[in-house]
Amino acid sequence: MSIRITQNNCVGCGRCIEACPGNLIKKDAQGKAVIKHISDCWGCTSCLKECKTGAISFYLGADMGGAGSTLSVKSKGDIREWCVTSPDGSVQVIEVNKKDANKY
């Protein structure tokens, strides 16, 4: 389990660096975000939620049953749109309203 940062989409804003509770994300020589130790990620997804350009996605390692799908998120006002993209390109979307409390 870790994150993947797509360098082409990164604008170097540094929001993910601020969000990481493990101080794992740094800027490279081009000013783009990189994760130095990929296996040190806790999987909190804070960086995904902060990223405005959708440059960061999350995935499960094979040791957790991962098979190549990724999780990404877009914010639209109070709605967070979580997307699971399969290796075949199909997408499942779950919307979570920030104002809704958990029912369980």
Place this chain on the structure above:
Amino acid sequence: MKKKELSTDVLIIGGGTAGCFAAMTLGKEKNISVLIAEKANIRRSGCLAAGVNAINAYITEGRVPQDYVDYAKKDADGIVREDLLLSMSERLNHVTDVMEKAGLVILKDENGKYVTRGNRNIKINGENIKPILAEAASAQENVTVLNHVNITDYIVKDNRIYGAYGFDVNEEIFYVIHAKAVICATGGAAGLYRPNNPGFSRHKMWYPPFNTGAGYAMGITAGAEMTTFEMRFIALRCKDTIAPTGTIAQGVSAKQMNSNGEIYETKYGLTTSQRVYGTVMENRAGHGPCYLKTDEITKEQEQDLYKAYLNMAPSQTLKWLESGKGPSEQNVEIEGTEPYIVGGHTASGYWVDNNRETTIHGLFAAGDVAGGCPQKYVTGALAEGEIAAEAVLGFLKDEKQTAAKDVDSEAKQNEKQAEYEHFLNNPQGLLTTEQLEETMQKIMDQYAGGIATDYRYNESRLALAKEKITSLQKLVDGLAAEDMDDLLRIYEVKERLVVCQVVIAHLLARKETRWHSFAENADYPEKNADWEKYVNSRMKDGKIEIIFRELVTGGKHYEHTNYTK
């Protein structure tokens, strides 16, 4: 390395749950300067990074704080500080109120009352609880936040604190911070034992892998008294994702079931440790794997679970969706985690008085780093942050202040700076920080009651654990750091090794099995009334001394005496 000297009235080490709330509380006294030193960034640091979906410590309608004390006491089979539990419980609802005013969404019924989950829980949307806390703390005009600074040592003289030393985790800067009072809120310790997923996903653990026991280690090294490190915490979690099980167990009433389809949870008891132990025993009897029986839930409940997990443990939702089988079609496999040392769930931590002052004068502890007061969860940590902050205000008024500058010397500072620099100057040898960390986890796993031995240990194994951890400690000095990030990792493993030593000493000291799995002593497999006392410890001249203390119970309050100060 450049040196930076700072001076503040109050230094808060660690800007997580307790630290941020302490800062918010101190924000009411504008003439007092407050500095938070945080090794990451307070926005999402600590336990609340991914969010939480319930407040698990709340006094619901018709109940009183003493009920919560009784519950926690029963769950820990008597080894708690009732004075601490009560002072915490009395504030649970107040701190919840503060959080709601700061923007936390809490589920309410049609009459505007909080919707409860069981007797002690209320339902929230806590995905953004940490940013809410961090913003409220940063908004105080007398609070300064120093992100990306890792504190490694207290400045202590004659058992009185004067500040701390640390370093910037990105740039080559040595920090000397002088303070009149210090609140330690660094959290508990993860990563001592070999984790469930030791490979690529090694950090997919229950507790933040970044909580490395720094506060414990600093206190231990400075001679502070610690309590109940033998009451380890082991969480019962969803297999692989190590996601919470409570949401399923309580939310959709899923029961613990073995592979034969038998519901086993009532067979072993319902305390936190018994739930773990039951699962261990079923596996050992050949009845594994164990599950939470979810295959009777509706599709609607399943959708709600997907959302609930996205707000606190997104790996679990991804796993369900990626596998193409949700919990309504497939029971959720469960497993026990590796053991952690964490004062917010069990009772390990600093030995404190009711003000949360430690045995080092002027040093206060709040949240997971403070001992004696289990089942704190989020609100309990907030409450302790507030209690410690209020006590600090009293301390600053009453206490004659000696200037830190008169205590801390240039020579001591140079010595600490040289210690940091020697790692940066060391040539890279054969042994790496990562190797030492993995070896420590292997030793603790096999010799100090980790997953490998079903959490059981005996004196022979513990003696080997002690010997092997001591040998590892001797290797730390030879580690090399290419940059400040590497230096942080060296200090994290160094801290963990100190905590391991104290855990081993405490496991050896309590010669009984009071809590199954949490402290499963194979030499003494039964509970014994002679052990209705605290096992405490203190480091003196590099050696750990065990101290036994009588229980603080029945409305009594513990106070530090001259002996403990």
